[in-house]
Amino acid sequence: MREWLKSRTGFEAIWKALFERAIPEAKGPVAWLYVLGSASLFVFIVQFTTGCLLAMSYAPTPDHAYDSVRFISDQVLAGRLVRGLHHWGATFMVVLVALHFSRVYFMGAYKFPREATWITGVCLLLLVLGFSFTGYLLPWDQKAYWATAVGTNIAAQAPVIGPSVAAVLKGGEEMGAATLTRFYAFHVLVLPALTALLIACHLFLVIWHGITEPPAREEDGAGDRRL
Amino acid sequence: MNDAHDDGLIRKAIGVLGALIMAVLGSAGLGFLLSPLVQKRDEGWVDVGPADAFKPGTPVQIQFVERTRDSWSVTEKRSSAWVLALDNGQITVFDPRCPHLGCPFRWNILDKRFQCPCHTAAFAADGAVISGPSPRALDRFESKIEDNRLLILPRPTQGHS
Numbered sequence: 001m002r003e004w005l006k007s008r009t010g011f012e013a014i015w016k017a018l019f020e021r022a023i024p025e026a027k028g029p030v031a032w033l034y035v036l037g038s039a040s041l042f043v044f045i046v047q048f049t050t051g052c053l054l055a056m057s058y059a060p061t062p063d064h065a066y067d068s069v070r071f072i073s074d075q076v077l078a079g080r081l082v083r084g085l086h087h088w089g090a091t092f093m094v095v096l097v098a099l100h101f102s103r104v105y106f107m108g109a110y111k112f113p114r115e116a117t118w119i120t121g122v123c124l125l126l127l128v129l130g131f132s133f134t135g136y137l138l139p140w141d142q143k144a145y146w147a148t149a150v151g152t153n154i155a156a157q158a159p160v161i162g163p164s165v166a167a168v169l170k171g172g173e174e175m176g177a178a179t180l181t182r183f184y185a186f187h188v189l190v191l192p193a194l195t196a197l198l199i200a201c202h203l204f205l206v207i208w209h210g211i212t213e214p215p216a217r218e219e220d221g222a223g224d225r226r227l
Numbered sequence: 228m229n230d231a232h233d234d235g236l237i238r239k240a241i242g243v244l245g246a247l248i249m250a251v252l253g254s255a256g257l258g259f260l261l262s263p264l265v266q267k268r269d270e271g272w273v274d275v276g277p278a279d280a281f282k283p284g285t286p287v288q289i290q291f292v293e294r295t296r297d298s299w300s301v302t303e304k305r306s307s308a309w310v311l312a313l314d315n316g317q318i319t320v321f322d323p324r325c326p327h328l329g330c331p332f333r334w335n336i337l338d339k340r341f342q343c344p345c346h347t348a349a350f351a352a353d354g355a356v357i358s359g360p361s362p363r364a365l366d367r368f369e370s371k372i373e374d375n376r377l378l379i380l381p382r383p384t385q386g387h388s
Contacts, residue, residue, distance in 0.1 A: 046252065053259045057298070064299055071299035077262035078255045085255070 017207055024213045033107075034211065036100035043093045044199065047131075050086040051188065058138070060184035062177050065140035090132055097128050109212040117205040120198050127195045134187040140180065148183070149175060269296050271380060278377040281312035286334050286341070286352060288323065293381050306381050308368055309334070309341070311352055321354055322366035322383040332365075341365065 006012050026034060057076055059068040072079040101121065104110055110118035137148040152175065156166035171178030275291045286309045293306045309321040321341075325332045330345035340357055341350040348359030355364050366383035 049252065049256060053256055056260075059299065067299040067301075075262075075266065075298075076259055077265055078258035079262070081255045082259045085252075 021207060021210070023211050026214050030214050033103045033214075036096060036103055037206070040093065040096045040100055041199070041203075043089050043096060044195070046085060047089045047093060048192065050082050050089065051192075053082050054086055055188055060138070060180050062140065062180060065138065065180060069139045069141075090135055093128055094132055097125050101125055107212060107215050114205070114209050114212070117202060117209060120202040120205065124195065124198050124202060127191055127198065130191050131187065131195075134183040134191065137180065137183045138187065145175070148179065152179075271295070271382070272371075272378040273381060275308075275310075275377050275379055278312075278316075278318060278372045278375050281310050281318065281377075283312045283314045284352075286311040286321070288334070291379075291381075307331075308379060308381065309365075310377070318370055318372065318377060319353065320368040320370040320377075320379050322368055324366070324383075325361060326363050326366055326385075327359070327361040 023034070054072060057068060057072050057079070059065060069083070072083055074080075076082075104118065104121065110121075133148075133151060137144045152166045152169050155169055156162045158165060167173060169179075169182070170176075171182045271293075273291050273293060275289050281287060288307055288309050290305065290307050293304045295302050295304070307323045309323055311319045311321070313319070323331050325343040325345065325348055327343065327346055327348050330343050332341045332343040332348070332350070334340075335342045338349075339352065341352075341354075342348070343359065343361070346360050348361040349357040350361070350365050351357055353364075354367065363385060366385055368382065369380040369384060371378050
């Protein structure tokens with residue numbers, strides 16, 4: 001069976017490239033910094049799965065959004081758990097990608113030849129923030145509504161184009177039904193498509209270039225410990 | 228440190244933890260997906276007030292709000308019914324529409340019978356046909372008393388002809 005799959009699909013090469021590739025030998029606490037990217041990917045998969053499930057029982061209209069979210073929490077089997085996973089996963093995702101971003105920045109891992117990996121990564125970070133902004137509105141409770149009111153008003157503060165940007169975000173002059181469907185479409189269609197595409201690029205580049213060694217201190221005479 | 232041994236242990240640990248995580252996530256997801264199979268249906272009993280508020284012998288018309296639940300969307304409809312309490316505490320609830328062609332009948336106090344204004348159908352207090360074009364006795368709503376509250380199920384069951 002294994003042999004047959006190997007000869008027909010070449011999965012072994014893919015498996016080797018993904019999971020058996022050479023990675024820097026880091027020991028101690030520093031080694032933990034290297035899990036942040038994989039952890040982000042894992043949380044993304046959890047968000048994707050729970051998001052698909054939640055979308056099955058969610059109605060993005062002002063009449064029904066709040067009630068359908070309550071329906072998920074109170075009536076659907078494991079609904080509270082799935083919603084909870086999506087809720088906390090969203091928060092955790094932002095924390096993870098921020099840490100991942102910091103690790104790469106402070107280790108200088110964005111430098112040659114990994115600039116493209118860095119750029120796709122920064123775009124992914126922005127997409128994650130887009131997910132949190134659009135997802136926050138969807139429960140359509142007081143907190144969601146006013147947080148989005150504040151967010152879109154901040155956009156409106158920008159000079160010259162601000163009011164137009166806010167109107168495009170809100171789908172009109174006032175927040176309402178159009179805002180909710182807009183945010184929903186971005187949250188479940190536009191952003192996931194872009195994110196999946198960029199994750200593919202990012203992962204390809206990570207594997208293509210390999211992962212950077214932890215930075216070592218340059219010997220500079222004063223702290224020279226060479227024998 | 229024996230690296231090969233260490234490696235195998237870590238692989239095993241990852242496998243076990245991964246399987247555990249997948250089991251939790253998978254069963255939650257499967258439960259969510261299959262929840263229509265186990266969701267309890269709302270039968271639609273309506274609480275219309277204390278059961279001992281009805282004076283035995285004289286039918287009274289009650290007004291109530293019927294809530295129909297479709298997943299998260301709830302529609303409300305104003306409905307009514309005729310309630311007849313008997314001396315022994317038994318309660319009969321009638322569909323307020325005449326079985327002939329659906330007109331709302333009323334209680335005639337003088338003649339002590341239900342009368343339909345449309346085609347003069349007449350019924351006794353227990354719903355039996357007295358005269359007129361009705362093909363059968365008054366339709367009833369199922370009812371029950373729990374903790375002295377009268378509950379009715381506002382879907383007609385056919386009266387005896």
